[in-house]
Amino acid sequence: MLAKRIIPCLDVRDGRVVKGTRFINLRDAGDPVERADFYNREGADEIVFLDITASVEKRRAIVDVVEKTAEVVFIPLTVGGGIDSVDFMQELLNSGADKISLNTAALKDPGLIQAGAERFGSQCIVAAIDARRAEQASTGGSHSWEVYSHGGRTPTGRDVVEWAKEAEKLGAGEILLTSMDADGTLDGYDTTLLAAVSDAVGIPVIASGGAGTLEHLYEALTEGKAHAVLAASILHYGTYSIAEIKEYLSQKGLPVRPVQN
Amino acid sequence: MSSLVIIDSECANLSSIYKAARFVNLDPVISDNPKIISAAGAVIFPGVGSFAHAASLINRKKLTSSLLEAIAAGKPFLGICLGMQLLFSRSEETILSSGIETPEGLKAISGEVKRFPEGLPIPHVGWNKVEPAFGHPLFKGLDSGANGGSYFYFTHSYYVQPEKNENILGRTEYGFPFTSAVIKENLFGVQFHPEKSGPVGLRLLSNFGKIIADIKD
Known part of the structure; x- marks a missing residue:
């Protein structure tokens, strides 16, 4: 049975991790390599680096982060944030990244998903989608969500389910779906959104945004039909360890990869 | 002379396997130098991407004969992911995608490469359990999990179907049990990525290293 994946997401700016308080046992909690290795040892199934570096000149820092992480962490590494060319994808993959997450650049130029998938294979390309609920009045009472770009700041007018289907057709191998409404609330994932997208595409959906409790993770993986959950706050602030999450999900009957030491 | 050569198949996971x-x-x-491959004591053959593209690449680089020689000489040989699929003769992928040109694989193991049936999420991506078909040094320490078998990381849309049962070294359940590891004497193929499967994957690579060392002795 395919295991449900638990994926910590590390926000990286200028080569440093910018969130989290629980890492008293690390020499340097801001070092992305140490943090990635910490989660790796805890039993993370993958690691996502989201580069939120503002200046283009400092973008190179993330290549160095990936390179060093790949020397010691032997689980899949995904990199997202500001990637807008096949050449940069190549450079990150050569450094040891396994997947490239595309968001704003793919909305501007959907051909980027296709170009990446053709060159590196669909397994390398993750379409990241930031979704916000549309007013129900404007949709006649049914649910719909709008795609936002630029880190959730800019409305694009695109429908989330339609964009997910298009991304799949263009060659994306996975969808990383973030609910902007739920993100940071700790009130739970938007399982209606997750299920709507999971039902519409044949590729795996990774749930993101809103996890506050173990039950929330379980809901995303069952009601939301997600294959994996991305988690930030509940891991970074030490609410739960990955071992606790996996034990809970396993007791609830979901397949998880056992934590090994 | 270095004893182990990783074939430069220009695939995205080359550096991960090396590391x-x-x-x-x-x-x-x-x-990707045929002379270095011929002189090596063992081979790791990685690959991701499409079967047709990889098969043409091997032809273009003129690697077919040195790879087949290494296999025929009984050198430890490990195909990973597409590198495993290329041990077979043909893939449904070529038939579906190209139409005109249908490059063949190495034909080192008889059988074919098939696409997962409709209805399953494709690609099959994530951690899944590999149950060894029998005890073998390649899976030493990895065959005694809860229900026999350890979790490895997969990402693929096609799977191999060997003609002979004796070539099946491991199986994995994804809607149905498919072959996730193959064997023919010292020739091995794994559909999963040991280089991305944490401690379990490192153990498999280390086991492969022991197989190489034992042959040299």
Whole structure:
């Protein structure tokens, strides 16, 4: 049975991790390599680096982060944030990244998903989608969500389910779906959104945004039909360890990869 | 002379395999030079991407004969992911995608490469359990999990179907049990990515290293 994946997401700016308080046992909690290795040892199934570096000149820092992480962490590494060319994808993959997450650049130029998938294979390309609920009045009472770009700041007018289907057709191998409404609330994932997208595409959906409790993770993986959950706050602030999450999900009957030491 | 060569198949995971092999104290070189491949004591053959593209690449680089020689000489040989699929003759992928040109694989193991049936999420991506078909040094320490077998990381849309049962070294359940590891004497193929499967994957690479060392002795 395919295991449900638990994926910590590390926000990286200028080569440093910018969130989290629980890492008293690390020499340097801001070092992305140490943090990635910490989660790796805890039993993370993958690691996502989201580069939120503002200046283009400092973008190179993330290549160095990936390179060093790949020397010691032997689980899949995904990199997202500001990637807008096949050449940069190549450079990150050569450094040891396994997947490239595309968001704003793919909305501007959907051909980027296709170009990446053709060159590196669909397994390398993750379409990241930031979704916000549309007013129900404007949709006649049914649910719909709008795609936002630029880190959730800019409305694009695109429908989330339609964009997910298009991304799949263009060659994306996975969808990383973030609910902007739920993100940071700790009130739970938007399982209606997750299920709507999971039902519409044949590729795996990774749930993101809103996890506050173990039950929330379980809901995303069952009601939301997600294959994996991305988690930030509940891991970074030490609410739960990955071992606790996996034990809970396993007791609830979901397949998880056992934590090994 | 370095004893272990990783074939430069220009695939995205080349550096990961190199790093993982080094991490378990193997001393690999990455090469696409037929002379270096012929002189090597063992081969790792990685690949991701499409069967047609990879098969043409091997032809273009004139690697077919040195790869087949290495296999025929009984050198330890490990195909990973597409590198495993290329041990077979043909893939449904070529038939579906190209139409005109249908490059063949190495035909080292008889059987075919098939696409997962409709209805399953494709690609099959994530951690899944590999149950060894029988005890073998390649899976030493990895065959005694809860229900026999350890979790490895997969990402693929096609799977191999060997003609002969004796070539099946491991199976994995994804809607149905498919072959996730193959064997023919010292020729091995794994559909999963040992270089991305954490401690379990490193153990498999280290086991492969022991197989190489034992042959040299």
